[in-house]
Amino acid sequence: MTIFCVSCTTWASDLVHVGHRKQLLVDDYVIAEMTGVVRELGKVTKLNDGKPVFDGLFFGSVLYDEGKFKLWYRAYPYGYAESSDGLHFRKIAHLTGLDIVSDNTATFYIDPHESDPAHRYKACYSHRTIRAALAYSADGIHWKAYNNGNPVTHRASDTSNQIMWDEDAKAYRLFTRTDFGTPGGAGEIRGTRSMTNPDVKADPTAWTLVREWKFDREGPEEWKRRQVYALNDWIYHGVHFALILVYEWPEDMSEGPADYHKRHNRNILEYYIATSRDGDSWDLTWVYAGKPMVPRGPDGAWDKDIMVPASEIVTHADKHWLYYSGGNERHGMPRPLAGIGVATLRLDGFVCLEATDEPGTIVTKPFTFEGDKLRINVWGDEILVEVLNRKSEPIPGFSAKEATEYKNMDELRLTPTWKNDSRLSTLKGRVIRLRFHLKNARLYSFQVLE
Incomplete structure (x- = not known):
């Protein structure tokens, strides 16, 4: 009433x-x-008959710019590829200038706020010390580090970290992993943190902590049920969409040894979304309802156990393109089938x-x-x-x-x-x-x- x-x-x-x-x-x-x-929740359609569209892995990014899809993928060193249709990619080059050694993770961003062409592209990557570091580039291939190549945060960063500009807040946002337990090992409890900085070029270390959090709605032991493996933010018409990589039933191998046909439900990674009006207070409805944005594949599929979102969603040709990296075994297990796939969604259809x-x-x-x-x-x-x-x-x-x-x-x-x-x-x-x-x-x- x-x-x-x-x-x-x-x-x-x-x-x-x-x-x-x-x-x-x-x-x-x-x-x-x-x-x-x-x-x-909207329903996506996996393209290419649900098969991979690129032989590569994330953590990484796909952006649409200059009339083409631009893809950065995990390799040694990281690689860059392009496509005119979003389905058929051509490898262009390996990246230079990024000191990515430890866990080989990075995401890439075209900065709409940037006025200097030399800094048009920005990257957030995991430094060899497992702390987030930042870099800039004029072409997305040749990079130079901010802060003399030193990290800009404390631990941790062995996941999909992200830098992006928030026009409403007039500030850059940085999303990284953080620790609530031991730094690795059996006591590791993964969480996420967000920070803001009004001018990255003036001081790439001047990050103000907004929030760090972990799943705990169901109590202090919820980390045994789910953890935040990574969170990236994508802003669309004033709404923040968290692209959350959720680690479900961490380290629980009760479903048995490696099985490349069976679709597992524990020790897996799922692709969820959450929404927010401020980039901080997230509505986690879909996580707790168990409704992923891009579902894992069925028994025998290449993406049946692992789903890793790209750092952003592409909006092109009246559709949203949701790229992801998939795998056919659980976290920490060898995965002979892996790749990068894409699903599309009706415009505004989240x-x-x-x-x-x-x-x-x-x-x-x-x-x-x-x-x-x-x-x-x-x-x-x-x-x-x-x-x-x-x-x-x-x-x-x-x-x-x-x-x-x-x-x-x-x-x-x-x-x-x-x-x-x-x-x-x-x-x-x-x-x-x-x-x-x-x-x-x-x-x-x-x-x-x-």
Whole structure:
């Protein structure tokens, strides 16, 4: 039940900022109430018949830039490859200038905030001391180290560490491993930490700790059930997506010795996502629900036991491309089958709000309408949109009875309309709510545009 207060303070505080940013429905940031609707994780499609698209391994990165897919993969030294279609890659070169010796881990980033072409590419890698180090490059192949080649953090870094720019926070973020137990061995308890730095070039060591954490929702012994093996952050329309490599049932070999056909469920690595509005407080719903973003393969598959996410997700050609490294045996075991695969996902399709046979409704929180049209990403049998005032009363001309009802839709950018030529431009500057009506339908996102 929504209770309205007449105080000006309450009226102001219940507004959410929407502007022209696409609103993803991964959480309740913009949602006031839902009836007959559930939040569901999107389903990916593995390309190339589920087989590897590249003979290599991560930790690493795939980025889309200059009209091509750019892939950095784990090798001795690290390698770089390119592809025009995201499926067929050509090895270009081995990297130079990175002192990656110990656990041979690195991720790569194209910095949108950087003004100096010599520093356009940045890398975070595991220094020989198992501490995170940073480097820069003009071409992604020839690298020079920051901080005279010395680490910029304390232990640990033997995983997928990451540097990235957060435009909303106006700061760089650094994600690395951290220890909650012994540094390796039987007492090792893996966790993750995040840090910020406003200017990496001015001082590559000036990192302020934001948070370090481990899985403990189920109590202090949860590390025996799951650990954070790695966490990278990918920002999409203001939402932080944690690409989490989760170590499930660490070191538990109760399912027997090496078996390259059987799909195991213990001592494995899974690819999950979590979401956040600040890059710190993560919604771990999908982890605890046991719903990976990219599922492992079936019995006999090359990716049946190990899934290692690339450091970012590529958005290209109205799809999200989720690259990963797979393996056909458990953590710490020899894996004769391994490689890099890719799965795609509908644009904005990470999470949807879904109604099934019974009609469902979604009402947004109030926001100032700052455009003249609305676009929605939707799939399903029946969809219509009405516009409400702040008190959730239909605005004349934009009620459900006056809305166009759409049937059998699969649209990434549907522009809803209303009868009698009612135009959203007449509502510009007003505080409104939206009410979506769905039946056998999924709503992925909406956006206000000029």
